[in-house]
Amino acid sequence: MVSSLTITPITGIGEIRPGDELAVHIADAAAAQGTPLADRDCIVVTQKVVSKAEGRLVPIDHNDPDAKRRLVESESVRILRRRGELIISETRHGWVCANAAIDLSNVDEGFAALLPVDSDRSAKHIRDALRARSGVETAIIISDTFGRPWQAGLVDVAIGVSGIAGVVDLRDTPDSKGRVLQVTQVAVADEIASAAELVMGKSAGIPAAIVRGIEPSWFREGSSRELIRPVHEQLFR
Amino acid sequence: MVSSLTITPITGIGEIRPGDELAVHIADAAAAQGTPLADRDCIVVTQKVVSKAEGRLVPIDHNDPDAKRRLVESESVRILRRRGELIISETRHGWVCANAAIDLSNVDEGFAALLPVDSDRSAKHIRDALRARSGVETAIIISDTFGRPWQAGLVDVAIGVSGIAGVVDLRDTPDSKGRVLQVTQVAVADEIASAAELVMGKSAGIPAAIVRGIEPSWFREGSSRELIRPVHEQLFR
Numbered sequence A, B: 001m002v003s004s005l006t007i008t009p010i011t012g013i014g015e016i017r018p019g020d021e022l023a024v025h026i027a028d029a030a031a032a033q034g035t036p037l038a039d040r041d042c043i044v045v046t047q048k049v050v051s052k053a054e055g056r057l058v059p060i061d062h063n064d065p066d067a068k069r070r071l072v073e074s075e076s077v078r079i080l081r082r083r084g085e086l087i088i089s090e091t092r093h094g095w096v097c098a099n100a101a102i103d104l105s106n107v108d109e110g111f112a113a114l115l116p117v118d119s120d121r122s123a124k125h126i127r128d129a130l131r132a133r134s135g136v137e138t139a140i141i142i143s144d145t146f147g148r149p150w151q152a153g154l155v156d157v158a159i160g161v162s163g164i165a166g167v168v169d170l171r172d173t174p175d176s177k178g179r180v181l182q183v184t185q186v187a188v189a190d191e192i193a194s195a196a197e198l199v200m201g202k203s204a205g206i207p208a209a210i211v212r213g214i215e216p217s218w219f220r221e222g223s224s225r226e227l228i229r230p231v232h233e234q235l236f237r
Helices: A022-032 A047-053 A065-074 A119-134 A188-200 B022-032 B047-053 B065-074 B119-134 B188-200
Strands: A005-009 A042-046 A057-059 A076-083 A086-091 A096-098 A111-113 A139-146 A155-162 A208-212 B005-009 B042-046 B057-059 B076-083 B086-091 B096-098 B111-113 B139-146 B155-162 B208-212
Touching: A005 A188, A005 B188, A022 A042, A022 A047, A022 A119, A022 A208, A042 A047, A042 A119, A042 A188, A047 A111, A047 A119, A047 A139, A047 A155, A065 A076, A065 A086, A096 A139, A119 A139, A119 A155, A139 A188, A155 A188, A155 B188, A188 A208, A188 B005, A188 B155, A188 B188, B005 B188, B022 B042, B022 B047, B022 B119, B022 B208, B042 B047, B042 B119, B042 B188, B047 B111, B047 B119, B047 B139, B047 B155, B065 B076, B065 B086, B096 B139, B119 B139, B119 B155, B139 B188, B155 B188, B188 B208
Parallel strands: A042 A139, B042 B139
Antiparallel strands: A005 A208, A005 B005, A042 A208, A057 A111, A076 A086, A086 A096, A139 A155, B005 B208, B042 B208, B057 B111, B076 B086, B086 B096, B139 B155
């Protein structure tokens, strides 16, 4: 019996507003569509709805070309590159990404969504609230959409985790030849975020997905810090 | 009825040798485990077994510290960074990655596995052979494991595609507010490769997985070229 991974979008969550308890919306919507949450589910939630629920919305004048630049700079601790309106910078969390991951799409006109202050804490809050409400022991990944410097297109990555590894370290595991592998630290939380994006889509308004069938040993206290390359190991600054 | 994505490892493929017809091994192993291939399946196959089947193995003296460096240089068209034994370079395909994606693990002692000469052609070959053998219209993604400059850990990405989009361009799709999104080119082939890695593992000897339930509109002639950022848009060289 081969065990598969299944990824199920959670539809019908509806519009999220500041102060909403996301866990309630997620649990209710999952149950309503016939896929109630279960132990060992990993729930991937997009940054945008987390930021909305946490009120991380700031007013911005879309007609002022400098407004976004000023906002990006204020959310950055270091600017790496500029080209036109594009700024590649490091956020205070340590993420190097475009425009400090500030988002203007799927946000009310005149507002921008900032990253959560502490996405791991946001993930833990959702996880604790799901446990309290539904009695389920889940893992939570908060996802965001990042570009890559040498590859085209965007992929979803993990910017917050709770109850699951960010990186799984297989450095000491013998390969199928019995040799010890050299480099096998797998960013499983990023891969799970990418997998979830495949069922969420950009414009479908689906802000969460259930990933079921994850390797049991990956469930542990994790942190998105595992997913940030230490600065002294960064060769491109 | 919510439609899920399912990702199923193909076990029991066994050791692949130069000249082997991978499609035969994949189709037989999938059928043997009770999950025969079907139309609209996307099969993700690791670069390593493709390289083995294509005889892309070169002898290397593991005790000669210069041997790997020379091999990496010969497989590169441009060196971007060096640190210790690590070389970040651009391959002739256009991939910027570590050590020209040359692999020493899970290869016979004394050999290294090079990238396929043309991974899209390799993917098309597998797809054509599956159609001829089993009558199924599949998509094929050849995956490899890449690092990221600012994030820790490795993720699987697509280095060859056939029958599926590399990047899906949603730039003209209105978001849920009715606004046209600014940047929504999603590297779906990379996300599918990452998703498949979650069931394959590094040392489990599982070189392929079936991804079922993919958005129908993504099935088209694709190319891994879509996934390479044009050099003039690369800000980190």
